[in-house]
Structures are given as C-alpha cells and as structure tokens.
Amino acid sequence: MSSESKKIKIGLEVHCQLTSLKTKLFCNSPSDYREKPPNTNICPVCIGTPGSLPVLNRNALNYATMVASSLNFEIMSHMIFFRKNYFYPDMSKNFQITQYDRAGGVPFAINGYILLNDGRKIRLGRMQLEEDPAKISYDGTIESSSETYVDYNRAGIALIEIVTEPDLESPSDAREFLNKLSSILEHLNVLDLGLEGSVRCDANISHRGGKRVEIKNISSFKEVERALNFEMTRQKSLASKGISVSQETRHWDDVRRITISLRLKEEEQDYRYFPETDLVPVTLSETFIEKINHDMPELPKEREIRFQQEYNHSSEIARVLVKDKYLADYSEKAAKESIAPREVGILLAVNLPPFLNEIGKDLKSLDVAPEHFAELADMISKGEVSRRSAKTIFLEMLKTGQKPRNIFDKKGLDVISDSKSIEDIVTKIFKDNPEAVKDAAKDTKAINFLLGKIMQETQGRVDPSIATKLVKQKLSVQ
Amino acid sequence: MKTPKHPISEKEVSHLAELARLELSGKDVTEMRLHLNKILDYFKMIDEVDTEGISPTYHVFDLVNVLRDDTPHSPESKDLLENVPKKKGRYIKAPRMI
C-alpha cells in the first residue's frame, strides 16, 4: 500500500435486500416483485392506508441475526423500530420504518467487523433492519418529467443496512470488502446477489484529511469501485489546483460514470426520528442467538480451510474459490468428480479468471459443466496431456463447451511418450540448428532455444523434462 | 434554548413547509406559526412533569416479539388501486419532486 493512497479514507453504507424471504418485512405481501406489473404485490400495510398495522416477519429476524452473527456484531438483546419522517412518494406513509442509534433508538447490532486478506480490520459501526422504499420512474429524465410514477411493489421489502467506519484506504479495498461481504451473505442463503437491485451502496470518501463527500445511488457492488475511483481522482485534481473540497452529497450517474453535486433539502435532524409505536419491541435471548449460531450454514472462512484439507488446494487457491459462492459450489462439484482436485483448483482459480476477464463474461454464462474441468484435471494429472496442450484444450472447452476428451481426440494432442520418437525430433532440431547447438555446448542457458524449437515442432506435446534430459545427453556426446 | 413564548420562528415554519412540500404564502406562515406555537405551548405542560430517573416508555403494553410467519397472502391490489385518484396504467401518479 503506497503512502499516497493511505491518505484516502472511505466508509460504506450498504443496503442488502433479504431476497430469500417470501414476504415483505412488515406485511404478508409476496416479495417476488421483480418482473411483476406495477403495484401488484401490495396491501394496505405496504401502501400505507390509514388503520393498517405492521407486523414483523419472523424469518427476517432470523436472517438478520444470522447476518449480524456472521459479521461479528454484538446483537442487541432489546431493540425497537423508529420512524424516519420525510415527504417523498416512495413511502406513502410519509415515513420509513427503520432503526436508529441515536435519540434513544437501538439498532439491530453494533461493533461488527470484516477482516481483509492482509489482516486489516474493517469496523462495522452498526447494522439495522428496515423497509425498502418504492420505485419511482419518470417520463424521460428526473429533470424533464412533469410527473412521477410510483410502483409500490418494492415498498416494504426487508433490507439490512450495514455501516462501516471509514477504515477502507482505497477503492480496491472497497471492492475486496464488498466481495467478502457478498460471499458471506450468499453462503448464508439470505440474499441472491444476481437479482437486479438486491444490493445498493452509498459511500463517503475524503482525501488527505479534507472534507467528506458522500456518494449516493451506487446501484451495484461492481459500480462502487468505479464511483470511488472517479471521486478520488476528482478530489485529488481539486487539491492539486489548490481548491478545497466542499462537504456535500453527490449522485453517482452510472450512465455517464461521473458523480454530480446533489442539493439535499433534508438534514439529519429534519427526519424527526421517533419510536414506531405500531410495533412492539423485540427481545432476542441468548438461547435464540445460540440456536441461530448452531444452525448457521458453513461460512466462507470455514469453507476455505475445509477446501485446503479436503481437496488439497493451496491457501491462495482456496481463498480465490470461496470469494464467490457460485464458483465455490462449482469447484466443489468438479473436485468431487476428479482424482486430482488440486488440479481442478488451479484450473478454476488461476487459469479461468483471465479468460473470463478477456471475454467479459462470468462462469454462470458459460456452457461448461463442472465435470469438464474434472476430466481435464484428470488428464493433466495422469500425464496424458502436456501443460501446453492442456491450455489449448482448456480454451477450446470454454469456447465450445465440448468435453476435453473429445477435443483431445480430435486435435491429436496426446503426449509423445515413446523415446524413439522424441529422439528423432531432437536429432532433427540439432541438425537444423547447428549454430545453436554450438552455443548450447558452451553455455547451458542457450539450451532453452533448442527446447523452444522442440516444443514448436511438436506443438508442446513433449514433456519438457524429458526433452531437457535428451538435449543434455546429446550435447554431452557432441 | 429558544424563548418560551415563541418556540417556533417563521423561518422554521417555512423550512417545515418546504420539507412537507407545501406552498405557504407569507400570511399562511404567520398563521401557521401561531397555530404551531399554541400546540407546542400545550405540550409544554408535559415538561412540567418530573421525569428524573425514569426510563422512557416506548410502548404502553408490555408485549414483545409480536411476529408473523413468512407466508405470502395473495395481494389485494385491485381494491387498493381503485381508491387511487391519479393513475397511469398501473402506476400511481405523484407530482414531480424537484
């Protein structure tokens, strides 16, 4: 970490929907609102008709406890809900039911943390349970639209809010943090990150002890690093011109990929937080929390250790695999099918990511089964294919979805293993490159040129160690 | 502390109106200020009660953990939408916000 980037302080406010719930947080309206016609999944509670009363979803409480516990939070044994008052049509009641850590409020949990790979602790100040507002759309843009159109399908969906201290020191720290958080939430099965809008993020960033700027409206975890990079560059460039950064809220425009200044009318005190008396307090006993912990699914950290023990993955490979639950599940399926699970890990954690990066796709969208990876790993470990041929097969398999064995048969990529054939090839290369042979006889480093020629001639189908041995033998009798 | 006689200023009334998206004329502001201060004066009577050492009451009942199962009901959107004064298709119309 350079000293320059240490001068950056970043904090995040993460909102995650508990998408595994079947109903909303305070009413029985179904939570599967995506793709539904507007205002379908609504009831008097989530649309805020007078006299309707909210009742807390039991599973939301269970899930939130699982999340808090796995993020090392201290869970409050006695908590209440608060009203956050504001006038905006995304909440027809004119308030949002949330939790609060001031004015006598009690959040769901406090003092959690996530550890980064290098051991730095990112403190999580508080976690709270709250309802999602409705979705608003416009005719054209927010500026040009004469009216707003409200769809309450999303209103009342259960959200957890996680607030970090400003412990992140760079946009890439933020990415690593969000990857860790995502993997934990996915392993808990409380959230499907693949669903559009299931996670959102606000960020605050300050440069060299300057004023803090808030960035709102970052609509996915992938956008966070991009938004922070833009804002960091903007602040640094202002600083280099001697202009001081003003404390403000900016809006992330994910189309133009810039932050724009946003005038907010409300200050914190304008929300006039007060207790939501339509809901009774919640108490969580130690027995309840113990039971939740006891039934907790395997978390990424535990899985990382098990992967090393069970499949002989290196710690680095295991860490890459558990970063993403889909990849971890996939690798586990492949490893179980293979006699060489360690090789499977290398294929998936080392060889696959650069390929995916290049084509701009993810593993899910490829038409390749875990068994394919297992088969290729087996072929490598049995020495049926050289590393170089394995790479050819690997790329072909990812592009076409064909089985490695079929590609291998079609391309004739089997290893040349009989020593007579290899000797013939070596002899031919020696004959064709007399100058290089002379050089190699004087300087062992020049052997590599001859080896390169042999690999070229055989399309990498010779085991390099055998080729090296034969070249050395032949040189010694020259 | 603000003066006990007029806890709310005209400036605060205007700010509240802005937050509540209400358009108030100068006359309205003066009148609203009077009303709001009357209400607050009335509530000031509560301040006279000595609450030293008493923990706040958030709820009048001693109930805790009123929970429901995560079982969906079929939504009742038809009746609800019939009561909506302004619609566009299935969307509920609201005034522009900025």
Ligand SMILES: [Zn+2]
């Ligand atoms: Zn509802």
